[in-house]
Amino acid sequence: MGKILVVGACGYIGSIMAAQLFKAGYDLVLLDDLSTGFESSIVDVNLKLVIGDVGDRALLDLLFSTEKFHGVLHFASLIQVGESVLKPAQYYRSNVAKTLTLLEAMVEHDVGPLIFSSTAAVFGEPEYSPIDEAHRQAPINPYGASKFMIERMLEDFDRAYGLKSVALRYFNAAGADPEGRIGERHDPETHLIPLALHAVLGVRPPLKVFGRDYPTPDGTCVRDYIHVTDLAEAHLRALEYLWAGNPSARFNLGNGNGFSVQEVLDAVERVTGRPVPSEDAPRRAGDPANLVADSRAAKSVLGWNPQYADIDTIVAHAWAWEQKRVKLL
Ligand SMILES: NC(=O)c1ccc[n+]([C@@H]2O[C@H](COP(=O)([O-])OP(=O)(O)OC[C@H]3O[C@@H](n4cnc5c(N)ncnc54)[C@H](O)[C@@H]3O)[C@@H](O)[C@H]2O)c1
Numbered sequence: 100m101g102k103i104l105v106v107g108a109c110g111y112i113g114s115i116m117a118a119q120l121f122k123a124g125y126d127l128v129l130l131d132d133l134s135t136g137f138e139s140s141i142v143d144v145n146l147k148l149v150i151g152d153v154g155d156r157a158l159l160d161l162l163f164s165t166e167k168f169h170g171v172l173h174f175a176s177l178i179q180v181g182e183s184v185l186k187p188a189q190y191y192r193s194n195v196a197k198t199l200t201l202l203e204a205m206v207e208h209d210v211g212p213l214i215f216s217s218t219a220a221v222f223g224e225p226e227y228s229p230i231d232e233a234h235r236q237a238p239i240n241p242y243g244a245s246k247f248m249i250e251r252m253l254e255d256f257d258r259a260y261g262l263k264s265v266a267l268r269y270f271n272a273a274g275a276d277p278e279g280r281i282g283e284r285h286d287p288e289t290h291l292i293p294l295a296l297h298a299v300l301g302v303r304p305p306l307k308v309f310g311r312d313y314p315t316p317d318g319t320c321v322r323d324y325i326h327v328t329d330l331a332e333a334h335l336r337a338l339e340y341l342w343a344g345n346p347s348a349r350f351n352l353g354n355g356n357g358f359s360v361q362e363v364l365d366a367v368e369r370v371t372g373r374p375v376p377s378e379d380a381p382r383r384a385g386d387p388a389n390l391v392a393d394s395r396a397a398k399s400v401l402g403w404n405p406q407y408a409d410i411d412t413i414v415a416h417a418w419a420w421e422q423k424r425v426k427l428l
């Protein structure tokens with residue numbers, strides 16, 4: 100089994116990835132600057148965590164010259180769409196410039212391949228649904244643009260330097276570790292499912308439903324919620340795909356099933372057995388009405404087989420985690 104570097108391993112998705120790789124017996128080194136992540140999200144205390152910045156070239160040189168890695172998973176990023184509009188410089192520096200430093204160090208030390216966390220935001224306003232890999236990429240905010248730029252860099256680095264990569268465009272990451280050990284811990288939290296669960300638990304104000312006048316069946320926005328464990332599984336499949344000598348690629352990762360905000364709230368009520376305190380609010384700027392992935396390519400090319408497509412299961416895992424988390428607060 101190869102040795103893998105997980106960058107951003109103390110975050111929501113990276114920590115669940117690290118737990119899954121650890122369980123599968125991989126040798127891991129974790130890198131995180133703890134800017135938004137938590138050391139306590141590392142499930143095994145014996146795992147090697149390097150606390151540092153992925154944009155620190157001297158640190159990367161040291162890491163890559165002392166350890167032989169067979170792959171890098173890159174989750175580290177600023178992730179808030181709204182903040183990216185107000186502070187684009189931070190997003191281009193943290194996401195684009197620091198990833199460039201990582202890519203240069205990987206090329207110099209002959210480290211690869213790379214699996215990169217991209218996003219549905221690289222597409223912008225959808226022209227059709229579900230969104231496949233051929234869909235036009237026209238991001239409408241700096242967060243999406245930063246990820247789009249990195250995707251372009253990956254293509255160029257492959258062509259010029261032979262660095263192999265897979266970019267995985269997650270739609271709405273959701274759920275938690277099925278064993279209940281780790282889950283979503285963003286601060287501030289902006290995502291629908293944790294906010295709805297916090298409203299149920301009474302630790303936050305009633306959930307604001309951002310718009311009921313969208314051109315969707317019930318008027319609320321439709322999204323494609325994909326279980327975080329299934330996302331992690333896709334990374335493993337993508338690594339195996341590149342280790343087998345296949346070309347660089349990008350894949351859209353979702354359930355293929357859209358759920359409206361109202362349908363998610365209904366699922367939260369079924370799972371928790373309690374009403375979700377909520378109120379109607381104006382549309383949130385920059386929210387497309389409908390974002391659903393066509394993930395057939397990931398399934399057929401990578402052999403990816405998501406296990407937790409059911410929205411009630413996704414919400415149940417998030418609920419188990421949030422109840423535990425509230426006790427820890
Ligand atoms: N959460 C979602 O719904 C979603 C959707 C699409 C794409 N993504 C992408 O998935 C990735 C992970 O998202 P998440 O929700 O786990 O975010 P997160 O904020 O929970 O995790 C990011 C982790 O990266 C670390 N980090 C940030 N900058 C760093 C740096 N310069 N050096 C080292 N470590 C650094 C943070 O401390 C944190 O532990 C991101 O790239 C994000 O853009 C997430």
Ligand SMILES: O=c1ccn([C@@H]2O[C@H](COP(=O)(O)OP(=O)(O)O[C@H]3O[C@H](CO)[C@H](O)[C@H](O)[C@H]3O)[C@@H](O)[C@H]2O)c(=O)[nH]1
Pocket residue numbers: 178180218219220270271272289290291292294306307308309310320321322360383386
């Ligand atoms: O308090 C809230 C929070 C969200 N929503 C609605 O719930 C849906 C989902 O919103 P999230 O904030 O949970 O997720 P987004 O679809 O906005 O964001 C996702 O897709 C983005 C790209 O479009 C980024 O990749 C981001 O990281 C990822 O979580 C949206 O229609 C939003 O308007 C509410 O009604 N009330």
